Amino acid sequence: MPEGDNQKLIITHAVLTGLTPLIPVPIVDDLVKSYFQRRLVRELTRVYAITLTEQEMKTLADDPGSGCLAGCLGGALLLPFKLIFRKLFFFLEWKRAADTVSRTFHQGYLLDCALNEGWFRGQRNAFELRAAIDAVCREVGTGPVERAVSLTLSQSKATLKSAASLLNRSLKSVSGKPDAERVASAAEAVEAEEEREIEGVINKLQKSIQSVPEDYFLNLRGRLAAGLHVG
Numbered sequence: 001m002p003e004g005d006n007q008k009l010i011i012t013h014a015v016l017t018g019l020t021p022l023i024p025v026p027i028v029d030d031l032v033k034s035y036f037q038r039r040l041v042r043e044l045t046r047v048y049a050i051t052l053t054e055q056e057m058k059t060l061a062d063d064p065g066s067g068c069l070a071g072c073l074g075g076a077l078l079l080p081f082k083l084i085f086r087k088l089f090f091f092l093e094w095k096r097a098a099d100t101v102s103r104t105f106h107q108g109y110l111l112d113c114a115l116n117e118g119w120f121r122g123q124r125n126a127f128e129l130r131a132a133i134d135a136v137c138r139e140v141g142t143g144p145v146e147r148a149v150s151l152t153l154s155q156s157k158a159t160l161k162s163a164a165s166l167l168n169r170s171l172k173s174v175s176g177k178p179d180a181e182r183v184a185s186a187a188e189a190v191e192a193e194e195e196r197e198i199e200g201v202i203n204k205l206q207k208s209i210q211s212v213p214e215d216y217f218l219n220l221r222g223r224l225a226a227g228l229h230v231g
Contacts, residue, residue: 006047010108011206013040015160015198018101018153021093022164028171031183033100037061040108048115056126060111064134097160098153102146105209106137106220113221117230124228132227136220144216148208156201163197166190 017036023029038061045052052060110133114120120129153160170190174182195202 006044006112008202008206009043009047010040010105010112011209012195012198012202013037013043014101014104014108014149015202015205016194017104018097018149019160019164019167019194021096021100022160023168023171025168025171025178028174028178028183031178031180032167032171032187034062034180035184035187037063037104040104041111044108044112044115050115050120052126059126059130094153094157098146098150101153101205102149103137105145105149107133109217110136110220110224113224114228117225119225119228119230123230128228132224135227136223139223140220144212145209148212149205152201152205152208156204159198159201163194166194166197 013036017033017040020029020033020036023032038057041057041061042052111129114124114129114133120126124132167187167190170186171183173189174186
């Protein structure tokens with residue numbers, strides 16, 4: 001698995017992305033999620049001195065079908081039910097937060113593998129790489145890492161609630177119809193403070209993931225190589 005700075009970079013962004021299900025405002029939560037996903041891709045490619053086009057960024061970072069129409073409609077329709085069934089949806093959002101952290105970590109790990117091996121651009125384009133990453137995640141699930149994530153998040157609810165509240169307060173400055181640029185600016189304004197807030201969670205999760213057997217990560221890398229038809 002990635003070591004040192006790259007490992008912490010991936011885990012930090014996984015946790016930040018995992019806060020987004022705790023944002024109670026439809027549309028805004030997905031825009032913040034996209035912001036952190038793209039930031040992770042941008043930072044990882046920068047490590048390898050790769051400059052992405054806008055389309056490559058979206059392809060590697062954004063969830064398939066993450067356009068506003070489906071997400072906005074779904075969020076708007078669910079909002080009244082969330083207000084009525086607060087406790088049920090609170091449990092479901094925590095589960096979604098753990099799933100989001102785990103999935104983001106796997107995507108970041110596999111992207112880092114591809115960049116480190118020179119498989120991106122040298123042998124495969126952004127669309128092919130993203131398709132292969134998604135296929136690996138579907139094939140193997142997120143088992144041992146997901147368990148580590150769930151345990152860490154369950155032990156850190158107070159800290160994560162505080163970090164989510166910090167993010168929510170910043171997002172309240174977005175007036176009118178939210179758009180990606182204004183939401184990104186609001187999220188960026190509290191990035192450093194948020195990362196300090198969740199530093200303990202990041203360190204705890206990093207230690208927990210390091211206890212996952214190395215064979216699990218070698219299997220992920222092998223499946224990605226096979227999906228890309230590279231050595």
